[in-house]
Amino acid sequence: MQACDTLMYSEAHEAADVVARQFAANDEIVTVLAHSLRAHPPRFIITCARGSSDHAAAYAKYVFETQLGIVTASASPSVTSVYAAEQRWQDALFIAISQSGKSPDLVRNAQAAKIAGARVIALVNVEDSPLAAIADTVIPLHAGPERSVAATKSYIAALAAVLHLCARWRGDTELAEALHVLPDALRSGWDADWSSLSEGLEDAHNLFVVGRGFGLGIALEAALKFKETCGLHAEAFSAAEVKHGPMALVGPNFPVLCFAQDDDTLEGTLALADMFRQRGAHVWVAAPGQKGKGSLPVMAGLPALCTPLLIIQSFYRATAELSLRRGFNPDVPPHLNKVTETV
Template sequence: MAASDTLMYTEAHETADVVARQFAANEGVIAALAQSLREQPPRFIVTCARGSSDHAAAYAKYVFETQLGIATASASPSVTSVYAAPQQWQGALFIAISQSGKSPDLVRNAEAAKLAGARVVALVNVADSPLAKLADTVIPLHAGPERSVAATKSYIAALAAVLHLCARWKNDPALASALNALPDALRSNWDADWSALSEGLKGAHNLFVVGRGFGLGIALEAALKFKETCGLHAEAFSSAEVKHGPMALVGPDFPVLCFAQDDDTLDSTLAVAREFRSRGAQVFVAAPGLEGEGTLPVATGLPALCTPLLIIQSFYRAASELALLRGFNPDVPPHLNKVTETV
């Protein structure tokens, strides 16, 4: 089997069309929601999700807090679904993110948020799901059916929906222009050569994935996909946190994958990469416009908020190749199902 024969590869390859379709289809609902949120700003934002969707929520935290100045926190679903502890969410914006919209604990949390006086928004790929039916506003991801167990296009679609909402809520012409350019940037960046990563990790046993700010969510996502599709133990860290203990494990030949975007976190992330290299670690760095040994190409020209979408798309392609090199089928990870219904 070639990587291009896998569902993971082909579904990730659809991302540009998914994002373009989503932006066009959702403009009306997002513009109306953004207008309402400007007129009645929430006291704070709560996100609720699991797995890859929670990694999208981590990205949303940095987007909303840096662009809108509104505190954003991730809810622990078990607090409501298991412990049944009432939460003080009056006046909050509650954003639930899910591919299927079926997980009982997410549905229960959304119900509790509504009862507590929060405004519930669902970012969901299945527009007639239980989660969507109880939300005040539904933002469909428009990713279409996703048959690979490993989420790819639905994850990037969730990031795109967060960007779309932020751009309209902030009423930011520069970010709106970036949204227009994003689908074409995804199309052209698909051909970026990340074969050094897949070839370099064929025999790896452990791995760190490092990102910061807008890139932390995709670092979490990449670490999950390494475990899920490649049988490779990987852990994600902020480049600010990895020096607080985890760095002690890094030495000769220990692999580290760093994601960076061109903003105020760039220099510190690259400094961590250099320190890892000085210890003899095998370091790969993905950052816009960066060249040289150990670098993975990423397109330039878009705001830093958009870079994570380009990087994770290239990562998905490389991961589908790496999985096959390591003897795994990335579409059917052992012991996993497409929909995980936690309670």
């Protein structure tokens, strides 16, 4: 089997079409919602998700806090679903993110959010799901059926939905223009050569994935995908936090994968990558415009908020290849199911 024969590969390859379809289908919904949110701004934003969807929520936190100036926090689903603790969410915006919309704990949290006085939005791929039925507004991901256990196109679709909502809510014309070209950028970036990563990690046992700001969510997502599809122990860290203890593990030939976007975090992340190299670590850097040993190509020219989508798509392709190199099937990770029904 080759990587191109896997569902993970083919579904990640569909991401550009998914994003284009989503933007076109959702624009009226998102525009109306954004107008309402501008007229009645929430006091704060709560996200609720698990797994890859929670990594999309981590991205949303940085997008909403930097672009809208609204505090955004992640709800711990068990606080409501297990402990049944009453929450004070009056006039909050509650955003639930899910591919299936079936996880019982997310459904219970959305119900509790409505009771607590929050406005509930669901970013969900299955439009007739229990979660969607509860929401005040549904933003469909329009990813289509996703058969690989490893989420790819639905994750990118969730990031795109966050971008779309932010652009309309803020009235950001530059970001809105970027959304028009993002699908083509994803198509162009699909053929980026990340083979040095899939080749270099074939015999690895552990690694760090580092990101900051908009890139932290995809670092979390990459670490998860290494575990579930490649049997490779990976931990994600913020570039601002990794030096506070985890750095002690980094020595000669220790693998480190750094994600960066062209914003105020870029210089610090590149400096950190150099520090790792000085310790003899094997370092890869995915950032727009970077060249040289260990550099993984990423298209430049789009706003920094868009870069994580380009990076994670290239990562998914490389990971499908790495999984096969390590003797795994990326579509059927051991002991995992597509829908995890946490209560």
